[in-house]
Structure formats: C-alpha cells, structure tokens
Amino acid sequence: MTLSDGYPTETIIGLEVHVQLKTQTKLFCSCSTRFGAPPNTQICPVCLGLPGALPVMNERAIDLAIRAGLAIDCSIPPMTKWDRKQYFYPDLPKGYQISQFDLPICADGFLDITDEADPVKTRRIGIIRAHLEEDAGKSMHDEATGRSDSRIDLNRCGTPLLEIVSHPDLRSASEAKEFLAELKLRMTHLGVSDCEMQEGSLRVDANVNLHIDVDGKKVATPIAEIKNMNSFRAVEHAIEHEVDRQYDAWEETGKTIEDEAKTTRGWDDAKGKTFLQREKEESADYRYFPDPDLLPIRIPQQRVDEAKANLGELPAELCQRLQTQYGIKLYDANVIVKQGRELIEYFEEAATKSGDGKRTSSWIQQDVMRTLNETQANIGEFAVTAQQLGDLLQRVTRGDFDNARARDVFTHLLKTNDSVEDAIKSLGIEAVDSNEIEVLCRELLDANPQVIDDVKNGKQQAVGALIGQAKKKNANANPKQVRETLLQLIEQS
Amino acid sequence: MLDSAQEVLQLQSRGDATAVEIATSAMDKIEATQGSINAFTHINRELVLSTAEAVDQKRRNGEPLGPLAGVPVAVKDVLCTRDMPTTCSSNMLRNFRPPYDATVVEKLREADAIIVGKTNMDEFAMGASTETSAFGDTRNPWDVSRTPGGSSGGATACVAAGTVPLSLGTDTGGSIRQPSGFCGVTGLKPTYGRVSRYGLIAFASSLDQVGPIGWSVQDVALLLQCIAGYEPRDSTSLNHEVPDYQAALQSNDLRGMKIGILSEALDVDGVDEAVRNAVLASAEVFRDAGAEIIDISLPHSKYWVPTYYVIAPSEASSNLSRYDGAHYGHRATQLAPEKSESLGPLVATYCQSRAEGFGAEVKRRIMVGTYALSEGYADQYYNQALKARRLIKGDYDAAFSQVDLLLGPVSPTPAFPLGEKVDDPLQMYLCDLFTVGANLAGIPAISLPAGKDASGLPLAIQLQAPALEETRLFFAGAAYQAMTDFHKLRPDTFQP
Ligand SMILES: [Zn+2]
Numbered sequence: 001m002t003l004s005d006g007y008p009t010e011t012i013i014g015l016e017v018h019v020q021l022k023t024q025t026k027l028f029c030s031c032s033t034r035f036g037a038p039p040n041t042q043i044c045p046v047c048l049g050l051p052g053a054l055p056v057m058n059e060r061a062i063d064l065a066i067r068a069g070l071a072i073d074c075s076i077p078p079m080t081k082w083d084r085k086q087y088f089y090p091d092l093p094k095g096y097q098i099s100q101f102d103l104p105i106c107a108d109g110f111l112d113i114t115d116e117a118d119p120v121k122t123r124r125i126g127i128i129r130a131h132l133e134e135d136a137g138k139s140m141h142d143e144a145t146g147r148s149d150s151r152i153d154l155n156r157c158g159t160p161l162l163e164i165v166s167h168p169d170l171r172s173a174s175e176a177k178e179f180l181a182e183l184k185l186r187m188t189h190l191g192v193s194d195c196e197m198q199e200g201s202l203r204v205d206a207n208v209n210l211h212i213d214v215d216g217k218k219v220a221t222p223i224a225e226i227k228n229m230n231s232f233r234a235v236e237h238a239i240e241h242e243v244d245r246q247y248d249a250w251e252e253t254g255k256t257i258e259d260e261a262k263t264t265r266g267w268d269d270a271k272g273k274t275f276l277q278r279e280k281e282e283s284a285d286y287r288y289f290p291d292p293d294l295l296p297i298r299i300p301q302q303r304v305d306e307a308k309a310n311l312g313e314l315p316a317e318l319c320q321r322l323q324t325q326y327g328i329k330l331y332d333a334n335v336i337v338k339q340g341r342e343l344i345e346y347f348e349e350a351a352t353k354s355g356d357g358k359r360t361s362s363w364i365q366q367d368v369m370r371t372l373n374e375t376q377a378n379i380g381e382f383a384v385t386a387q388q389l390g391d392l393l394q395r396v397t398r399g400d401f402d403n404a405r406a407r408d409v410f411t412h413l414l415k416t417n418d419s420v421e422d423a424i425k426s427l428g429i430e431a432v433d434s435n436e437i438e439v440l441c442r443e444l445l446d447a448n449p450q451v452i453d454d455v456k457n458g459k460q461q462a463v464g465a466l467i468g469q470a471k472k473k474n475a476n477a478n479p480k481q482v483r484e485t486l487l488q489l490i491e492q493s
Numbered sequence: 494m495l496d497s498a499q500e501v502l503q504l505q506s507r508g509d510a511t512a513v514e515i516a517t518s519a520m521d522k523i524e525a526t527q528g529s530i531n532a533f534t535h536i537n538r539e540l541v542l543s544t545a546e547a548v549d550q551k552r553r554n555g556e557p558l559g560p561l562a563g564v565p566v567a568v569k570d571v572l573c574t575r576d577m578p579t580t581c582s583s584n585m586l587r588n589f590r591p592p593y594d595a596t597v598v599e600k601l602r603e604a605d606a607i608i609v610g611k612t613n614m615d616e617f618a619m620g621a622s623t624e625t626s627a628f629g630d631t632r633n634p635w636d637v638s639r640t641p642g643g644s645s646g647g648a649t650a651c652v653a654a655g656t657v658p659l660s661l662g663t664d665t666g667g668s669i670r671q672p673s674g675f676c677g678v679t680g681l682k683p684t685y686g687r688v689s690r691y692g693l694i695a696f697a698s699s700l701d702q703v704g705p706i707g708w709s710v711q712d713v714a715l716l717l718q719c720i721a722g723y724e725p726r727d728s729t730s731l732n733h734e735v736p737d738y739q740a741a742l743q744s745n746d747l748r749g750m751k752i753g754i755l756s757e758a759l760d761v762d763g764v765d766e767a768v769r770n771a772v773l774a775s776a777e778v779f780r781d782a783g784a785e786i787i788d789i790s791l792p793h794s795k796y797w798v799p800t801y802y803v804i805a806p807s808e809a810s811s812n813l814s815r816y817d818g819a820h821y822g823h824r825a826t827q828l829a830p831e832k833s834e835s836l837g838p839l840v841a842t843y844c845q846s847r848a849e850g851f852g853a854e855v856k857r858r859i860m861v862g863t864y865a866l867s868e869g870y871a872d873q874y875y876n877q878a879l880k881a882r883r884l885i886k887g888d889y890d891a892a893f894s895q896v897d898l899l900l901g902p903v904s905p906t907p908a909f910p911l912g913e914k915v916d917d918p919l920q921m922y923l924c925d926l927f928t929v930g931a932n933l934a935g936i937p938a939i940s941l942p943a944g945k946d947a948s949g950l951p952l953a954i955q956l957q958a959p960a961l962e963e964t965r966l967f968f969a970g971a972a973y974q975a976m977t978d979f980h981k982l983r984p985d986t987f988q989p
Pocket of ligand 1: 031044
C-alpha cells in the first residue's frame with residue numbers, strides 16, 4: 001500500500017491465535033470447561049495446583065489438536081511432550097503453565113486465503129506451529145469498591161488451548177481478518193472449537209510492523225504486539241490504526257527495528273487506538289523444562305492417518321461440491337457451510353429428497369434459518385425433518401401447489417407431528433382440475449371486462465388482480481395455472 | 494510388641510489385644526518419646542483411638558478386615574492427609590490442611606491401618622539430617638545427640654524408638670535408606686512409578702518415591718504390598734501387576750543368584766572403616782547363603798551427586814513456585830514499605846511471603862535450580878545433567894546384565910552429631926553419595942541393618958535391583974535377616 005503523501009510501505013503481520021478446544025473437561029483434570037459458571041465453581045486440587053495434586057492428560061484434547069493441525073496442513077510429529085513455562089502471577093496457581101516448548105504437537109502448515117488483488121486466486125499464509133497449553137485463570141481488578149481489590153476466578157484454569165502461530169505473511173488488516181475468518185470456519189466446521197471471541201474461546205495477538213521503501217532502501221519499523229482485541233472487526237481496526245501510528249512515529253522519530261525492541265500495545269475499542277502496555281518486551285526467561293509429572297506423547301502415524309480419514313471435507317471442498325452436486329451458487333453454498341455440519345447434512349438430505357437444490361437452499365436460508373433464529377433452536381431438534389422439507393418442496397417443484405401453500409404446510413408441520421401428506425389433507429389442499437380453473441377464470445373475466453382491454457393494450461400485469469380474487473374463491477387454485485388460463489382466454493376472446 | 498506388624502496382627506486375631514489397646518500403647522509411647530526424640534509434627538490421640546475403635550467394631554461384627562487391620566502406621570508429613578495438617582515441616586505450610594488424602598494414605602485406610610500421626614522431616618524433604626525442619630530436630634534413638642538422618646528422620650526414628658512397627662517415608666535421593674541406616678531399621682525405596690505419587694507433595698517429581706520402613710524385610714514387604722500399584726491419577730505410575738511379595742520370603746537359598754559388590758564405593762575418601770567392613774562382612778553372609786559375589790563397577794558413579802544436585806533443585810525450583818502466598822500457605826502481611834514501593838504490592842507479597850515461609854536450605858535449592866534452568870545456563874547445567882543421567886542409567890543396565898543385585902554401602906558414615914554438617918551444605922550433600930544413583934535410574938533399593946560400630950551406632954548395607962524387581966530385594970534381604978540378627982538390635986531408649 002502507499003500512504004497518500006508518503007513513501008510506499010508494506011505492512012507485515014503475523015498472528016498468534018489461541019483457540020479453546022471443545023473438550024468436555026479440562027486439559028489435565030476432570031473439571032468442566034463450561035463457560036459462564038459462577039466464579040471458582042469448576043475447580044479441583046489439580047487445576048488449583050494444590051500441593052501433591054498431579055496432572056493427567058486429556059486424550060480428547062490430543063485428538064482435537066491433531067484434527068486442528070490437519071485442517072491447517074500441519075505435520076503431526078511422532079513425538080511431542082509437555083514443558084513447564086514458569087512465571088509468577090495470581091491467576092496461575094502452580095507458578096507455571098503446562099505448555100509445549102520445543103516439540104509442539106503440530107508444525108509447519110499453511111492456510112490459503114482469498115487474494116485481495118485477484119479474488120479468483122488465493123494466497124498461502126504459512127503456519128509455523130500449533131501447540132497445546134493450559135489456560136490460566138482470570139484476574140478481575142475491581143476498582144468499583146474503591147479499594148485496590150483483585151479477585152481471581154480459576155474456572156478457566158486448565159482449559160485446553162491450541163496456540164496457532166502464523167508466519168509474518170499477512171500484508172493488510174483485511175487479510176488478517178480474512179485469515180481469522182477462514183481459520184474460524186475450519187475450526188468450527190471440524191468441531192475443534194467454538195471460536196467465540198466474546199467468550200474468549202478465540203484470542204488473537206497481532207505482531208505488526210512496516211517495511212518502508214525509502215528511495216529503494218527498505219526500512220523496517222519496530223515491531224508491536226497488539227493485544228486485547230475482542231472481535232474480528234477490532235483486529236482489523238487495531239491493525240489499521242497501528243499501521244498509521246507506526247508510520248507517523250517513524251516520520252517523527254526515525255526509529256527503526258534496530259533502535260527499539262518489540263513493544264506490547266493494547267487496543268482500546270472505544271477510543272479506536274492502540275496504547276502502550278509494556279515499553280520493552282522484557283526478555284522474559286520462562287525457564288522451560290520438560291514437565292516431570294507427564295510422560296512424552298507418542299503419536300503413531302496410524303493415529304494421524306485415522307484422524308485424516310475422519311476429517312471429512314474441509315469447508316472450501318464442501319462448498320465446491322454443494323455447487324456442482326445441487327446446482328446452487330457459491331454464495332448460497334457458503335452460507336450453508338458456515339452454519340455447520342448439522343445444517344449441511346440437513347440441506348443435503350432435503351435437497352436429495354426434493355430433487356431441487358436451489359429451492360431447498362432458498363427455503364433453508366429463509367424459512368428454516370429464520371425459524372431456528374426465532375426459537376433459538378438447533379437444527380438437530382428442528383420440528384420439520386429434512387425428509388419432510390424435501391417431500392414438501394418436491395411437491396412444489398412438481399406444481400402440486402405454490403410456495404404460499406407450501407408455507408402453510410410448513411407452519412402446520414412446525415406445530416404438529418403430522419406427515420406432509422396428512423398436513424396437506426388437513427389444510428384441505430388438493431389439486432384443482434383445469435376445467436374447474438377455466439370456469440373460475442371465465443367468471444372472473446365476465447365480471448371484470450376492463451382487464452381484457454388492459455391486457456390487450458399490453459398491460460399483462462393487469463391479470464394480477466384477478467389471480468388474487470381467484471385464490472379467494474378457491475384457495476387451492478394454482479396462481480401460475482390461473483394466470484396462464486386467464487391470458488389464454490383473453491387472447492381467444 | 495510394637496516392633497512387628499506381623500505380631501500386632503496376630504495378637505488381634507488371637508484375641509489377645511484389641512486395636513484400641515495397641516493404639517493406646519502406641520500413643521503412650523509416642524507421647525513419652527516426643528520430648529526426647531521429636532519424631533512427630535502432629536499427633537491426635539482422640540482421632541487415633543476412634544479409628545482403632547472402628548476397626549475393633551468391624552472385627553466384632555465379623556466384617557472383612559484389611560491386611561493392616563489395627564496396625565499403627567506413622568506417615569511422613571509430606572503426604573497429604575485430609576484429617577491432619579500436612580506441613581512438609583515448613584513454616585510455609587504450617588497451617589495447611591489438604592482437602593484430600595494422598596493415594597498411599599487412602600490405601601492405608603482401606604487396609605484398616607491406624608494412622609497415628611505425621612512425622613518430622615527436613616523441610617520439603619531437602620536435607621539429610623532432619624535439621625532443616627521448622628519443627629525442630631528429630632534425634633536418633635540410638636544416641637540423642639546424633640541425627641536420625643533425613644529427610645525421613647522422623648519416619649525412621651519413630652520406628653527405632655519402638656512407637657510404631659511401620660512407617661511411610663519418601664525417598665528422592667536416599668531419604669528413606671540413609672535414615673533407615675542411621676536408625677538401624679529396614680527401609681525400601683521402590684521402583685519409580687511403583688507407588689502412586691498422588692498426594693505426595695513434590696520435591697523433585699522425577700525422583701520422588703514413597704516407600705515403607707519397618708524393622709524386618711517381612712514387615713516392609715507387607716506395607717509395600719498395601720501401597721504399591723498402578724494409579725491413573727499419577728501419569729508416571731507404572732501399569733504392572735503387583736507381585737505377591739510374601740511369597741518371595743519363603744526361602745533362604747540364594748544359590749544361582751549373582752550379587753555384584755560395588756568395591757570402588759568402599760575405597761572412596763571419607764568412607765568409614767566400620768561401614769566398609771560391614772559391607773564386606775555382608776558379602777560373606779550372601780556367599781554363605783549360596784550367592785555368587787562378583788566385583789562390579791558403575792563407571793559414572795562419580796557424577797551421581799553433581800547430576801542429582803542439578804536435577805533435583807531444578808525440579809524443586811519449579812515445584813515450589815506454587816507457594817507464593819496468593820492461594821494458601823504463608824502470606825506476609827506486614828510488607829516492608831520500601832519493598833512495597835519499589836516492587837509493587839504483588840511482587841513484594843510474593844518475595845516477602847517466600848522469604849518468611851521458606852528456610853535457608855529450601856531457598857538455597859530454589860536458587861540453584863532457578864539458575865540451572867535459566868536461559869544461557871540450562872545447556873551447561875540442566876541439559877548436561879539429563880545427559881549424565883542417561884549415562885548413569887546405562888551403567889546400571891550394563892551391571893544388571895551381569896548380576897541380579899548390587900551390594901554396597903548406604904552412607905559413608907554412621908549417624909553424625911547434630912549440628913556437625915548443618916552449616917556445611919557440601920558435606921551434607923555427600924551423605925547422598927551412594928543413594929542418589931537408584932533415584933536417578935528409577936530402580937528399587939533397600940537399606941538393611943548390618944550391625945553396630947565401636948560407639949554402638951547402627952551400620953547398614955544397601956541392595957539395589959533392576960526396575961520392578963522389589964521381589965529380588967526382599968528375597969535376598971529376608972535371607973540376610975534369617976542369617977543375621979542385626980535387625981533385632983534395639984537402642985537403649987527403645988520402648989518395649
Ligand atoms: Zn480441575
């Protein structure tokens with residue numbers, strides 16, 4: 001990019017993303033990982049770090065980490081281990097965090113994102129590594145009481161996290177956002193994580209600096225690590241702001257990466273600014289060493305192969321298949337895929353039954369998703385089964401009745417346990433034979449002769465009023481059929 | 494009566510004594526010797542008697558009884574007990590009551606043993622004399638001016654004083670075997686992973702192991718039988734079936750067994766002549782029992798102590814980070830204003846809580862370990878020590894390809910006077926000269942009484958076996974005790 005009045009610059013961004021793995025229990029004890037429980041109610045001697053308590057690894061977290069790693073094309077080395085990362089903080093009751101230092105569970109992957117310059121192409125963003133670690137607790141500094149009162153909630157302590165570290169391959173704030181969106185889509189699609197930034201199940205730190213081209217000579221600005229961003233939009237804004245800030249700071253002070261160590265900056269969403277948190281990244285010495293309470297983990301190739309086989313389609317492949325198999329547009333395929341595995345399965349079953357992918361897709365995006373939203377329900381417990389929806393839409397496509405009547409059936413199905421057949425019967429829907437339609441249309445034209453003139457003068461839409469009247473006289477009258485019959489009769493008259 | 498668990502069991506089954514009578518006698522003796530020996534950090538007569546009463550009630554009701562029914566057992570104060578404080582003999586945990594029992598304590602309760610109290614130790618098990626305890630020294634029942642050894646000094650002294658037949662200690666670098674030797678009792682460090690560490694307050698996690706102490710191999714085997722076994726709560730616990738140890742004690746015939754004698758160890762500077770002679774004499778006993786004695790060497794044994802004193806403090810520095818005054822344990826309340834000012838209240842609280850809560854030896858090891866793990870030094874110290882540890886294990890593997898057991902001394906000297914080494918850490922560390930090898934290699938080792946020196950102090954020998962071969966130690970140990978009476982010697986202070 002080029003700032004309007006300055007030297008050409010290139011933005012260099014690397015992301016560190018913490019993804020909370022969707023396990024029932026914590027990484028090293030059997031406490032629940034449920035979000036939002038009252039403080040300090042999901043704790044035990046192990047996650048409290050009480051003397052004598054010992055960690056026991058949760059195998060499910062290993063499975064999910066392998067799955068996540070495969071989703072971003074990482075290799076899964078045959079041996080990984082646990083290390084202690086040591087520092088003192090009140091929300092870290094053991095005085096160390098169990099993490100992975102030199103042998104992470106996932107290494108050397110990539111994630112392809114859409115190329116902003118050419119949307120039909122993709123750009124490959126390298127992933128350095130992804131390692132497992134336990135989360136710390138939460139310190140709450142309560143200034144409201146007027147005392148410097150700090151409270152600690154250890155519910156989150158020991159929750160499994162996967163820290164994914166990208167290469168500094170991202171070149172703009174919007175690319176960073178795109179990377180996160182794609183990462184979230186894959187992780188949620190594979191059931192690895194909920195990736196809810198608001199709940200802290202996805203956390204992002206961004207390392208940002210600029211390469212400024214000063215008359216052919218590259219100058220790098222000092223790196224800043226930005227923290228406390230709680231939405232994708234915030235990540236984008238924070239980086240945009242930081243890019244401007246760094247350029248201005250460079251213009252003002254001339255300081256380059258040689259002159260200043262990495263700093264840590266927080267993001268203030270309300271002010272729309274990053275602010276200095278730590279002047280110099282103190283070269284913290286975490287004194288990593290292998291945790292003697294836990295054994296190294298051997299991951300046989302067979303386990304990786306099985307995980308690969310069970311991975312299923314990744315979102316991009318799935319979108320592609322939905323387009324070709326059901327004849328829907330990329331946009332619609334994307335919407336469906338983003339809803340997750342259950343809805344995708346629902347769509348596929350309904351579309352197969354109805355034989356009309358487009359109609360099924362539009363019904364799911366409108367009627368089904370709206371109802372789910374309104375009732376805060378899950379597709380798994382939805383009252384209209386995929387078979388029923390398919391059955392219903394098949395009849396519409398066949399011309400048995402129109403969308404409006406189908407919607408009546410759908411509403412009926414939501415409230416009852418009736419089959420589609422029974423619903424249709426109990427609503428009194430039946431096909432009207434063409435003689436009956438013709439009689440009905442003649443009556444209407446006799447009563448409204450001006451419509452004949454209007455149509456003959458080229459105003460075909462004039463028949464619309466009569467279609468409405470026809471439906472009032474006979475709810476089962478198919479509007480399409482009525483319209484065709486009316487136009488035919490007018491032409492003959 | 495209280496010097497044999499087997500006898501205590503028989504007395505009850507014959508109806509000659511009740512668990513309450515036995516527990517009362519144990520408590521009387523504990524109270525009588527507490528002033529002179531100071532083996533315990535905590536006792537609770539009422540609790541003990543009510544536990545004993547419950548065992549008697551079970552017996553009267555004809556309910557099934559555990560293998561240690563009514564046997565008084567002392568527990569080292571590094572093992573968590575939900576009904577008694579667990580202090581590690583440290584001011585840091587002076588008022589700490591764990592909300593749970595250590596697995597070994599649970600197993601004692603399941604076996605219907607009577608836990609009489611918690612025994613004194615070096616603070617956080619760091620020491621070889623029980624002098625670093627925040628609850629005062631424990632004294633050796635054979636000579637109260639001398640140390641019982643450490644860190645499980647209370648655990649061995651309470652047995653030697655005749656207050657209980659059995660006790661549980663822990664051994665990180667010799668902390669069961671050296672005090673067993675100093676107090677003339679039998680003590681076993683099991684294979685690493687044989688006994689669950691859950692609820693054992695960690696000193697050095699890769700070396701710590703809980704083990705039994707008693708007068709005889711039979712009693713020690715009986716207690717190991719109750720506490721050994723795989724446990725999922727300890728990831729390092731070994732998933733191997735526990736053999737029937739008593740079955741190993743049926744024969745004194747050591748024919749076909751090869752015992753390697755570590756002669757080099759006997760020539761090391763500072764090894765007492767009496768210690769040397771005791772080892773050589775025991776070799777003759779084993780030979781008489783039919784064993785073949787072969788001279789053997791462990792080439793890297795000179796690196797044992799340096800390796801141990803890097804790995805153990807490194808792990809300790811990490812394990813003891815949790816004692817920061819924030820969640821439990823000692824918290825400094827009166828912060829020095831200048832510290833509070835310069836460090837901020839949080840860091841000042843950490844620093845001062847730890848400064849007040851820990852004793853000198855614990856601080857020394859935390860500092861050594863922190864240094865050894867620091868960036869730029871880890872390769873020189875910690876990582877180097879890990880390499881040495883592999884070589885040390887390799888020595889043992891090579892030795893055990895030639896022999897079934899290794900015979901050698903436990904400590905260079907018998908019990909030394911209190912105060913002699915407490916201000917000289919390096920001298921104190923040399924107490925571990927012959928014991929840390931077994932911890933570094935994770936193998937089992939037993940200390941057996943082997944007579945008295947000229948001043949009447951107990952002498953001891955050590956047998957070491959390959960991993961999970963406790964049976965072999967019991968087999969040879971029982972044969973030795975069948976042919977000698979050293980384990981029947983009692984100090985003058987012994988409470989009959
Ligand atoms: Zn827990």
